[in-house]
Every structure is written in structure tokens, then in C-alpha cells.
Amino acid sequence: MNEQRSRAHAPQARRRLPREEREQQIMDCAIRVFAQRGYSAASVDEIAELAGVSKPLVYLYLESKEGLFLACLHREEGRLVAAFQNAATEVGTSELRLWAGLRAFFGFVSDHKDSWAVLHRQAPGLGDAMAAEITRARRAVLTEVRTLVREGIELGGGSGHLGDADADFVAHALVGAADSLTDWMERYPEESPDRVTLRLMGMVWVGMRQILGGEVWTPPGGLEGGAFEGGTGVAGAA
Amino acid sequence: MNEQRSRAHAPQARRRLPREEREQQIMDCAIRVFAQRGYSAASVDEIAELAGVSKPLVYLYLESKEGLFLACLHREEGRLVAAFQNAATEVGTSELRLWAGLRAFFGFVSDHKDSWAVLHRQAPGLGDAMAAEITRARRAVLTEVRTLVREGIELGGGSGHLGDADADFVAHALVGAADSLTDWMERYPEESPDRVTLRLMGMVWVGMRQILGGEVWTPPGGLEGGAFEGGTGVAGAA
Amino acid sequence: MNEQRSRAHAPQARRRLPREEREQQIMDCAIRVFAQRGYSAASVDEIAELAGVSKPLVYLYLESKEGLFLACLHREEGRLVAAFQNAATEVGTSELRLWAGLRAFFGFVSDHKDSWAVLHRQAPGLGDAMAAEITRARRAVLTEVRTLVREGIELGGGSGHLGDADADFVAHALVGAADSLTDWMERYPEESPDRVTLRLMGMVWVGMRQILGGEVWTPPGGLEGGAFEGGTGVAGAA
Amino acid sequence: MNEQRSRAHAPQARRRLPREEREQQIMDCAIRVFAQRGYSAASVDEIAELAGVSKPLVYLYLESKEGLFLACLHREEGRLVAAFQNAATEVGTSELRLWAGLRAFFGFVSDHKDSWAVLHRQAPGLGDAMAAEITRARRAVLTEVRTLVREGIELGGGSGHLGDADADFVAHALVGAADSLTDWMERYPEESPDRVTLRLMGMVWVGMRQILGGEVWTPPGGLEGGAFEGGTGVAGAA
DNA sequence: AATGAATGAGGGTTCATTCAT
DNA sequence: GATGAATGAACCCTCATTCAT
Numbered sequence: 001m002n003e004q005r006s007r008a009h010a011p012q013a014r015r016r017l018p019r020e021e022r023e024q025q026i027m028d029c030a031i032r033v034f035a036q037r038g039y040s041a042a043s044v045d046e047i048a049e050l051a052g053v054s055k056p057l058v059y060l061y062l063e064s065k066e067g068l069f070l071a072c073l074h075r076e077e078g079r080l081v082a083a084f085q086n087a088a089t090e091v092g093t094s095e096l097r098l099w100a101g102l103r104a105f106f107g108f109v110s111d112h113k114d115s116w117a118v119l120h121r122q123a124p125g126l127g128d129a130m131a132a133e134i135t136r137a138r139r140a141v142l143t144e145v146r147t148l149v150r151e152g153i154e155l156g157g158g159s160g161h162l163g164d165a166d167a168d169f170v171a172h173a174l175v176g177a178a179d180s181l182t183d184w185m186e187r188y189p190e191e192s193p194d195r196v197t198l199r200l201m202g203m204v205w206v207g208m209r210q211i212l213g214g215e216v217w218t219p220p221g222g223l224e225g226g227a228f229e230g231g232t233g234v235a236g237a238a
Numbered sequence: 239m240n241e242q243r244s245r246a247h248a249p250q251a252r253r254r255l256p257r258e259e260r261e262q263q264i265m266d267c268a269i270r271v272f273a274q275r276g277y278s279a280a281s282v283d284e285i286a287e288l289a290g291v292s293k294p295l296v297y298l299y300l301e302s303k304e305g306l307f308l309a310c311l312h313r314e315e316g317r318l319v320a321a322f323q324n325a326a327t328e329v330g331t332s333e334l335r336l337w338a339g340l341r342a343f344f345g346f347v348s349d350h351k352d353s354w355a356v357l358h359r360q361a362p363g364l365g366d367a368m369a370a371e372i373t374r375a376r377r378a379v380l381t382e383v384r385t386l387v388r389e390g391i392e393l394g395g396g397s398g399h400l401g402d403a404d405a406d407f408v409a410h411a412l413v414g415a416a417d418s419l420t421d422w423m424e425r426y427p428e429e430s431p432d433r434v435t436l437r438l439m440g441m442v443w444v445g446m447r448q449i450l451g452g453e454v455w456t457p458p459g460g461l462e463g464g465a466f467e468g469g470t471g472v473a474g475a476a
Numbered sequence: 477m478n479e480q481r482s483r484a485h486a487p488q489a490r491r492r493l494p495r496e497e498r499e500q501q502i503m504d505c506a507i508r509v510f511a512q513r514g515y516s517a518a519s520v521d522e523i524a525e526l527a528g529v530s531k532p533l534v535y536l537y538l539e540s541k542e543g544l545f546l547a548c549l550h551r552e553e554g555r556l557v558a559a560f561q562n563a564a565t566e567v568g569t570s571e572l573r574l575w576a577g578l579r580a581f582f583g584f585v586s587d588h589k590d591s592w593a594v595l596h597r598q599a600p601g602l603g604d605a606m607a608a609e610i611t612r613a614r615r616a617v618l619t620e621v622r623t624l625v626r627e628g629i630e631l632g633g634g635s636g637h638l639g640d641a642d643a644d645f646v647a648h649a650l651v652g653a654a655d656s657l658t659d660w661m662e663r664y665p666e667e668s669p670d671r672v673t674l675r676l677m678g679m680v681w682v683g684m685r686q687i688l689g690g691e692v693w694t695p696p697g698g699l700e701g702g703a704f705e706g707g708t709g710v711a712g713a714a
Numbered sequence: 715m716n717e718q719r720s721r722a723h724a725p726q727a728r729r730r731l732p733r734e735e736r737e738q739q740i741m742d743c744a745i746r747v748f749a750q751r752g753y754s755a756a757s758v759d760e761i762a763e764l765a766g767v768s769k770p771l772v773y774l775y776l777e778s779k780e781g782l783f784l785a786c787l788h789r790e791e792g793r794l795v796a797a798f799q800n801a802a803t804e805v806g807t808s809e810l811r812l813w814a815g816l817r818a819f820f821g822f823v824s825d826h827k828d829s830w831a832v833l834h835r836q837a838p839g840l841g842d843a844m845a846a847e848i849t850r851a852r853r854a855v856l857t858e859v860r861t862l863v864r865e866g867i868e869l870g871g872g873s874g875h876l877g878d879a880d881a882d883f884v885a886h887a888l889v890g891a892a893d894s895l896t897d898w899m900e901r902y903p904e905e906s907p908d909r910v911t912l913r914l915m916g917m918v919w920v921g922m923r924q925i926l927g928g929e930v931w932t933p934p935g936g937l938e939g940g941a942f943e944g945g946t947g948v949a950g951a952a
Numbered sequence: 953a954a955t956g957a958a959t960g961a962g963g964g965t966t967c968a969t970t971c972a973t
Numbered sequence: 974g975a976t977g978a979a980t981g982a983a984c985c986c987t988c989a990t991t992c993a994t
Contacts, residue, residue, distance in 0.1 A: 015974095015975095016974060016975085017974085018974090019974080022974085035362075036362060036363050037278075037361070037362070037363035038276060038278060038361025038362060038363055039279075039361070040275075040276055040278035040279035040361070041278040041361065041363050041364070042363075043966085043967065043968085044967080044968060044969085045966095045967075045968090053975080053976090054975065054976045054977080055968090055969085055976090056969090056970080056971090056975075056976060056977090057974080057975060057976075059968090059969065059970080060974090060975080064968080064969080065967095065968065065969090095457070095458065096457055096458065099457050117362075121359075121361065121362075122276075122361065123275070123276025123277070123278070123279065123359065123360065123361045124273075124274060124275070124276065124355075124359075125274045125275030125276055125279050125280075126276075126279065165426055165429075168422060168425070168426075169419070169422055169437055169441075170441065172415070172418045172419050172421060172422040173415035173418060173419060173422075173438065173441060174415075175418055176414040176415045176416070176417050176418020176419065177410070177411035177412075177414045177415040177418075178414070179414050179417075179418070180410045180411060180413055180414020180415075180417070181407070181410050181411060181414065183410060184406060184407055184410040184411075187406070188403055188406075191403075198454055198455055198456065199407055199449065199454070199455075200411065201455040202445055202448055202449060202453065202454055202455030203407075203408065203411060203442060203445035203446060203448075203449055203455075204441055204442060204445050205445065205455055206444040206445050206448070207440055207441035207442050207443065207444050207445050208441060210440055210441075210444070211437065211440060211441055215440065216436055216437070216440055217436055217437075217439045217440030217443055218436065219333070219334055219337050220333065220334065253957095253958095254956090254957060254958080254992095254993080255957085256956090256957090257956080257957080260957085281983085281984065281985090282984080282985065282986085283983090283984075283985090291958080291959090292958065292959045292960080293959085293985090293986085294958075294959060294960090294986085294987075294988085295957080295958060295959075297985085297986060297987075298957090298958080302985080302986080303984095303985065303986090491953095492953060492954085493953085494953090495953080498953085511838075512838060512839050513754075513837070513838070513839035514752060514754055514836075514837025514838060514839055514840075515755075515837070516751075516752055516754035516755040516837070517754040517837065517839050517840070518839075519987085519988065519989085520988075520989065520990085521987095521988075521989090529954080529955090530954065530955045530956080531955090531989090531990085532954075532955060532956090532990090532991080532992090533953080533954060533955075535989090535990070535991080536953090536954080540989080540990080541988095541989065541990090571933070571934065572933055572934065575933050593838075597835075597837065597838075598752075598837065599751070599752025599753070599754070599755065599835065599836065599837045600749075600750060600751070600752060600831075600835075601750045601751030601752055601755050601756075602752075602755065641902055641905075644898060644901070644902075645895070645898055645913055645917075646917065648891070648894045648895050648897060648898040649891040649894060649895060649898075649914065649917060650891075651894055652890040652891045652892070652893050652894020652895065653886070653887040653888075653890045653891040653894075654890070655890050655893075655894070656886045656887060656889055656890020656891075656893070657883070657886050657887060657890065659886060660882060660883055660886040660887075663882070664879055664882075667879075674930055674931055674932065675883055675925065675930070675931075676887065677931045677933075678921055678924055678925060678929065678930055678931030679883075679884065679887060679918055679921035679922060679924075679925055679931075680917055680918060680921050681921065681931055682920040682921050682924070683916055683917035683918050683919065683920050683921050684917060686916055686917075686920070687913065687916060687917055691916065692912055692913070692916055693912055693913075693915040693916030693917075693919055694912065695809070695810055695813050696809065696810065729978095729979095730971095730972080730973095730977090730978060730979080731978085732977085732978090733977080733978080736978085757962085757963060757964090758963075758964065758965090759962090759963075759964090767979080767980090768979065768980045768981080769964085769965085769980085770965085770966075770967085770979075770980060770981090771978080771979060771980075773964085773965065773966075774978090774979085778964080778965080779963090779964065779965090
């Protein structure tokens with residue numbers, strides 16, 4: 001049932017590495033497996049085999065499957081946040097700041113698909129402690145994006161400021177869109193991450209500024225003007 | 239938010255239902271469990287218990303865990319697609335069409351969180367047959383959205399038309415944003431799905447039309463004009 | 477794991493047969509399944525399906541899987557014994573009597589492979605009650621053969637008589653040989669059961685008479701004469 | 715003779731054996747259980763318990779129930795064939811060769827009843843892969859016997875030679891007889907395997923040579939001469 | 953005469969985890 | 974620094990069997 005394990009680039013670093021190095025190497029492999037199978041379906045066996053070490057070593061260094069996952073989660077969270085902050089400090093002001101951030105975000109998600117999958121695509125229901133940690137990590141990412149959005153827009157000439165809810169809204173939408181667009185990129189491999197960033201900026205920039213300005217889109221004709229008073233058109237399930 | 243199976247609304251319909259009814263009821267429960275735990279971590283035992291039936295009955299009617307999941311997948315896919323198409327046929331022309339579609343989409347995703355989780359949030363790596371089916375289902379949803387986008391924009395006054403890649407891009411971005419926004423809604427429960435739809439329309443509508451018009455957003459100062467020639471700012475992992 | 481079920485000639489006698497008839501029909505199907513899969517691997521489901529009836533009917537008429545098997549066992553035992561006795565009474569005296577018996581035996585085993593498999597090829601370990609019954613049935617068959625052998629040889633001109641042990645020996649050897657030869661016949665389908673009987677008679681007839689005469693074969697050179705005092709040449713296991 | 719697992723000689727070698735040793739020990743136990751219950755009715759649980767190890771260890775070393783069975787099958791096949799070949803090489807020529815072979819065969823079957831049961835008494839219908847392997851193993855045994863028969867008789871002074879069909883016939887008959895005679899031996903425990911071998915040789919030796927000479931036994935009075943034209947005396951079933 | 957609905961019990965298999973070296 | 978040996982617990986699935994009609 002596990003047909004898709006590509007043994008291709010297994011970083012089989014044999015024999016007697018210092019602990020720190022081994023830990024990193026195990027985490028590298030773990031991320032790949034967690035990304036490919038999801039936390040529950042991933043097996044410590046496969047991770048150990050991919051890393052070329054025995055299972056007890058994994059436990060010796062990383063404590064447990066959960067500990068291993070959390071270690072990966074934290075490491076990749078740090079990397080992604082660092083990417084953001086790098087990008088932000090490189091740029092002075094204005095919308096360029098948002099753009100640079102998005103670009104960094106997109107570059108990261110595109111370069112490190114497995115990291116992103118570990119951060120964002122794990123199924124729920126993994127036990128209380130982990131659920132909390134995952135939530136926290138996602139929130140950290142969202143917070144970065146939100147900060148970026150807020151600063152970008154405010155600095156970029158906006159007169160007002162985004163409320164928390166608004167900024168969160170935009171951040172969620174951006175992160176979700178970016179996540180989904182990683183799939184899109186797989187179908188159009190000729191598009192570079194940077195092109196994708198530009199497309200996404202083009203798609204949302206104006207709208208973001210409108211939200212900033214307090215404008216709300218309304219359907220031509222008005223909300224109560226006609227055909228739409230009739231519910232969502234969704235047939236209820238169950 | 240995990241681990242404690244809330245027995246609250248369990249549709250415990252005891253004793254001797256006709257097959258068709260039981261199947262639906264089992265699927266109702268299965269969707270809840272699959273959504274909460276993910277496919278791998280979900281146990282047929284828990285599903286059966288939630289449905290108030292014995293495990294063998296689940297297998298008698300739904301063949302296997304995989305069969306059960308696929309049955310859920312197909313049912314919810316059908317429901318979501320139906321919601322789309324209902325909404326589309328209710329509206330004549332113009333951007334209203336897109337809005338109605340998005341609204342239906344959003345209403346559905348918001349009303350049937352579990353269905354959406356089954357359709358869109360399952361971890362990868364579930365075996366070949368299932369992976370293919372999940373991919374197909376997701377593509378079906380994306381196709382609906384893409385059609386909507388294209389029709390909405392073309393009818394809405396656009397002079398040109400969206401290429402496949404463009405329309406796909408927008409569809410991916412919209413679906414991803416909407417997905418992510420279901421999380422946002424959980425943090426702001428006072429926002430109705432319809433308000434969220436309006437927000438999202440506001441955020442993307444103008445930009446979509448710009449993409450339609452062939453415009454590409456560029457950073458002020460130009461792409462090569464200064465601070466940005468230096469890569470993505472992302473430190474490589476591994 | 478059940479690739480070899482040939483649905484071909486299923487005697488699907490539909491609708492409302494009198495009990496006696498249904499019982500026989502179910503047993504017909506049961507014998508096929510028991511022969512093909514062995515008692516343990518046979519499933520009541522498959523038997524019921526093959527018979528075109530519902531499972532509860534099988535239980536209503538035959539009590540249990542064990543009861544069903546025993547019913548088959550007894551029926552086929554009776555048929556085989558009857559075949560023997562028919563053959564025996566048709567013939568007056570002498571070795572012809574043995575030949576006729578063997579012929580009947582062989583004809584039966586060849587015609588009713590499934591019956592024979594139920595009688596003789598079931599794995600052991602089926603519970604105490606059944607083990608006893610199977611042993612009894614096999615013994616019944618062996619008793620028939622032994623009687624035949626004894627009468628055949630005594631009548632056929634033997635001066636002495638076979639002791640119980642001798643007769644049993646011959647009977648066992650004959651039955652085992654015949655059983656194994658049903659496999660041989662499958663590889664040489666052009667050989668009729670009657671030809672096989674003649675071959676077997678040719679192979680054992682003289683020897684049987686020698687055993688009768690009390691002769692014991694000894695290796696040329698004598699039992700202690702040379703190379704053989706050294707054990708069986710069998711390497712011990714474990 | 716069933717149901718009560720005799721703990722008597724259980725080779726309970728506790729604690730930390732090297733893999734190879736454990737494997738052999740597990741197989742020893744497995745052979746006992748497979749012989750007693752048959753493949754389908756045997757449970758890995760019982761095998762593990764008998765071996766004094768946990769179930770997962772069985773799977774770790776032997777892959778699966780099927781793998782475990784096949785490993786046993788191959789090991790015992792090898793042992794039996796080795797016994798044959800040992801015996802054969804110990805003897806120069808003539809019928810002694812056949813006798814030695816039969817003696818080895820008989821000694822083996824008598825000493826290793828469980829091995830023989832695994833090789834020869836498994837119910838059919840065990841899935842395609844296993845059925846093929848079992849068939850192959852049985853054929854290997856038959857081939858040994860056939861070779862022995864052919865060499866034994868040819869060297870033993872026969873002028874002609876046995877055709878394939880003839881040799882196969884004899885081999886089947888011998889193997890079947892020997893199989894069945896293991897049951898006989900249980901009822902007459904005072905008979906040594908060597909005595910049984912002699913009896914069997916006496917019973918078949920002359921006849922084998924006659925088959926070799928092309929002679930076919932015919933009933934006194936001829937085949938069509940009288941009472942026998944009337945079929946087999948077998949009432950057809952179904 | 954016959955069946956659709958349903959289950960207790962148990963079997964094969966896997967997995968995270970530990971022990972002893 | 975690292976591993977070979979081993980297991981408790983849980984999971985997917987099947988099967989003989991019964992209930993209610």
C-alpha cells in the first residue's frame with residue numbers, strides 16, 4: 001500500500017556522526033516521510049530506514065514519534081519565520097515590503113514543499129499536545145503574514161489601518177491561496193515562484209487596499225435587490 | 239479540540255434500519271470521524287460506535303475502510319458540485335454569477351465543515367487507488383470553480399478571456415483562500431458566511447479582472463530596479 | 477485470496493423446494509466447497525451463495541457448519557460403501573471380487589472427486605467430535621477394503637488367511653495408493669479409471685498374495701549383509 | 715487427539731536468541747501446529763505461544779503466515795529430498811537402491827510425521843501462490859521417488875525401461891501407500907519403519923517389475939468375458 | 953419456506969516503544 | 974555512538990451464528 005517511496009536521494013550518511021548532526025539528518029528524513037504520508041501514516045521504521053540508522057537511535061535522540069514530529073515542526077517553523085524576517089529587513093518601506101515578504105514566503109513554500117506540508121497540511125486529530133503545537137505554529141506563520149500585510153499596507157500609503165480581524169482575514173486568505181497554489185505550480189512547472197508571487201500580488205493587492213479603506217464589495221444591484229434572498233443554494237446534509 | 243469524542247448529536251438511530259438508510263447514517267458518522275482524525279488515524283471501531291452499530295455491519299455495507307472513505311468522498315463531492323450548479327443556474331449573467339457561486343461554495347464549506355475536510359484536507363500517502371480518487375475529486379471541485387470564474391468574468395464585462403492557466407490560477411487561489419478562511423471564521427464566529435463571501439469578493443474581484451485584462455502587477459520601481467536582485471531571501475534547508 | 481471459485485455449473489435451483497430436496501442441494505454445494513477449500517477455509521457464506529439460498533436456511537436445515545459437514549460426510553460415506561457392496565455382490569468368487577471392488581472404488585473416487593476429498597483429504601484438527609467422526613468414516617472405508625482384500629485373496633486361491641494386521645496393511649496401502657493415483661489421473665487424462673484399476677491390480681496383486689503366503693521380501697544379500705546396518709540415512713530435524 | 719495442546723516437549727528456549735536460531739525454533743513449532751490443525755485452522759497466536767515468543771516476532775522474522783508456512787514447506791522439502799539422496803548415494807546398484815530409498819523415505823515420514831503432514835496433507839484452496847508452491851514441493855518429492863523407481867528397476871536387472879507415465883504411476887502409488895501406511899503404523903506401534911518398508915517392498919516389488927516388463931494384469935476370464943461389462947457399480951451422485 | 957438485518961469473537965498484521973548489550 | 978532482539982496494544986477484516994419477520 002506504500003507504492004510511492006522513492007529511495008532515490010536517501011542521504012545515507014553512514015557511521016558515527018556527532019549527535020547534533022545525526023539529529024538534523026534524522027529530522028531531514030522525518031520531514032520527507034511526514035510530508036509524504038502524513039503524521040499518522042508515517043512510520044518510525046520508514047524514517048529510520050531512510051536515515052540509515054536503527055530505530056532505537058531515533059528514540060534515543062528524539063524521544064518519541066511525537067517528539068520527532070514536534071522537533072521537525074519547530075525547526076521548519078523557525079526557518080519559515082526567518083525567511084520572512086530576512087525579507088522584511090531587506091526592504092525599507094511601502095508595498096515592496098509586503099511583496100518581498102510574499103516572495104520569501106512563496107519561495108520557501110516552493111523550495112521546501114515538505115517543510116510546508118509538515119507545517120500546514122497535517123490532518124487534525126493528533127492528540128491534544130500536538131494539536132496545540134500545530135495550532136501555535138500555524139498561528140506563528142499567520143502572525144508573520146499579518147504583520148507583513150499590516151505594515152505593507154500602512155506603509156504603502158494607506159491612510160487608515162487594518163483592524164485585527166481584517167488583517168487576519170487577509171493573512172488567512174493569502175496563506176490559503178499560497179498553499180493551494182503550490183498545487184497549481186505542480187501542473188505548470190514552467191512558472192517560477194517569483195512569477196507566481198507577482199500573479200498573486202496582482203490578484204490581491206488592489207483588493208487588499210480596498211479592504212484597508214473600509215470598502216466592502218457589494219453585488220451590483222445591492223444585497224437585497226433581487227435574486228439572492230433565497231439562501232445559499234446549498235442542500236443541507238443529514 | 240481533540241480526543242474527546244463529543245457524544246452530543248450522535249444520530250443513534252437504533253435497531254433494524256433498511257440498508258440504504260443505515261448506509262447513509264454510517265457515512266454521516268464516518269465523515270465526522272474522518273474529518274476529525276484524518277483517514278489514517280480514524281478507526282472503523284470509532285465510526286461504528288458513533289453510528290451505534292457493530293463493526294461487521296460497516297464492512298457488510300461499505301466493503302472496507304477505503305470503500306467507506308471513497309463512498310463519503312463521492313457523496314460529498316456530489317453535494318458540493320450540486321451546490322455550485324444550483325447557485326449557477328439561479329443567476330443569469332455577470333459577476334453575480336461568480337458571486338453566487340462563491341457564496342454557495344462558502345455556504346457549503348461553512349455548513350459542512352466535515353465534508354470539506356474529507357474532500358480537501360486529507361493527508362497524502364493513502365495508497366494509489368485512493369490518492370487517484372482524491373485527486374479526481376479535488377479536480378472536480380476546482381473545475382467547477384474555474385468554470386464559474388471564467389463565466390463570471392467573461393459575462394461580467396471582460397473583453398477578453400482567461401486562458402486555462404490563468405483561470406486555474408484563480409480557481410486554486412480562491413479555493414485555497416476559502417479553505418483557509420474556514421479557520422478564520424472559527425475565530426470570528428460573528429461573521430456570517432455571506433459576509434465572508436463579500437469580503438473575499440472584495441479582496442479578489444478587482445484583481446481577477448486585472449489578470450483577465452492581461453495586466454501583471456509589478457513592484458514600483460520595476461522588477462530589476464534595485465533591492466531585489468538578490469534571490470528569495472530564503473535560507474536553504476538541508 | 478479466493479481466486480479459484482468457478483461459478484460455472486452452480487445448480488441454482490430457485491424458489492421453494494421441499495425441505496428434503498433443498499437439503500440435498502445444499503449438501504451438493506457444500507461438498508464442492510469443502511473439497512475445494514478444506515473444512516476450515518470453507519465459508520458458509522460461499523456455500524449458501526453457491527446453493528442460491530440465504531445463510532439462515534442453511535442453519536435451519538443443517539444446524540451448523542459442523543452439522544453440515546458431518547451430513548456431507550455421512551452421505552458420501554454411505555455412497556462409497558454402497559458402491560463397494562454393489563460391486564461385491566455382483567461377483568461370485570475369487571480375485572475377481574477384489575478386482576471388482578477396486579474397480580468400484582476407483583470408479584467412485586474418480587467420478588466423485590469432491591466426495592472423496594471430503595472423506596479423505598480433510599486436514600486434521602477440526603475439533604473433537606468431528607475428528608472422531610472423520611476417523612470413523614475413514615475406518616469404515618478401510619474396513620470395506622480390508623474385507624474385500626481378505627475375501628478376494630482367500631477365495632482367490634490363497635491357502636492361508638491374512639491376519640488383521642496384514643489385511644489392514646494391504647488395505648491402507650491400497651487406499652493410499654488409490655488416493656494418490658487420483659492426482660496421477662489428472663496428469664494423464666487419457667487413462668480411464670478402469671485402466672488405472674488394472675495397472676494397480678498388476679502392481680499389487682502378486683505381492684498381496686505373497687504377503688498372504690507369509691513371505692517377506694528381503695533385500696538380496698540379506699538384511700544384515702552389508703551396507704545397511706547404518707540407520708535410515710535420515711538426518712534428524714531440529 | 716485434538717484440542718489439547720500438549721505442552722510436553724515445547725522447546726521453550728527463553729530470552730534473546732540470535733535470529734537464525736529463533737527462526738528455526740519458530741519453524742519447529744509452526745510445523746507442529748500446521749500439522750495438527752491444517753494451514754487454515756492454525757493460528758499464528760498458537761504458534762507464537764508454543765514457541766514462547768510474541769506474535770510480532772513471528773512476523774518480523776517470517777513475514778506472514780503464508781511466508782511462515784512456505785518457509786516450513788521448503789525446509790522440510792529439503793530435508794526429505796536430502797534423505798533420499800543420502801540413501802541413494804550410499805548404495806551402488808540394483809534394487810537395493812530402491813529399497814534404500816524407500817527405507818529412507820519411510821524412516822523420514824515415520825520420524826517426522828509433522829513434516830510429512832506439512833508437505834503432503836494440507837487441504838487445497840490456500841490461495842494461488844501457496845497452491846503453486848505446495849504442488850511444486852509435492853512434485854519434487856514424487857520426482858525423487860520416480861527417479862529412484864526408475865533407477866532401482868533398471869539397475870535391478872530390468873531389460874527395458876519405464877516410460878514416464880509408468881514411472882509416475884508407480885511413484886504416485888508408492889507415495890500414496892506410504893502416506894496411508896503412516897496411519898497404519900499408528901495402530902501397530904510395534905512395527906518398525908524398516909519392517910514396514912520390507913512389507914511394502916514385498917507387496918509391490920514383483921508387480922513393479924511386471925509393469926516394467928510391459929505386462930498388464932487382466933482378470934481371469936478376460937476383460938470382456940462376463941460379469942463386468944456393466945459399469946462400475948457406482949451410483950452417480952448429483 | 954425463506955430472508956434481510958445484525959453481531960460476538962477471533963485472526964492476521966502493524967506499530968510505537970523498550971531492553972540489554 | 975549505536976543496535977539486535979523483543980513486545981503490548983491496537984487495527985482491519987472475516988466468520989459462524991442469531992433475531993425478527
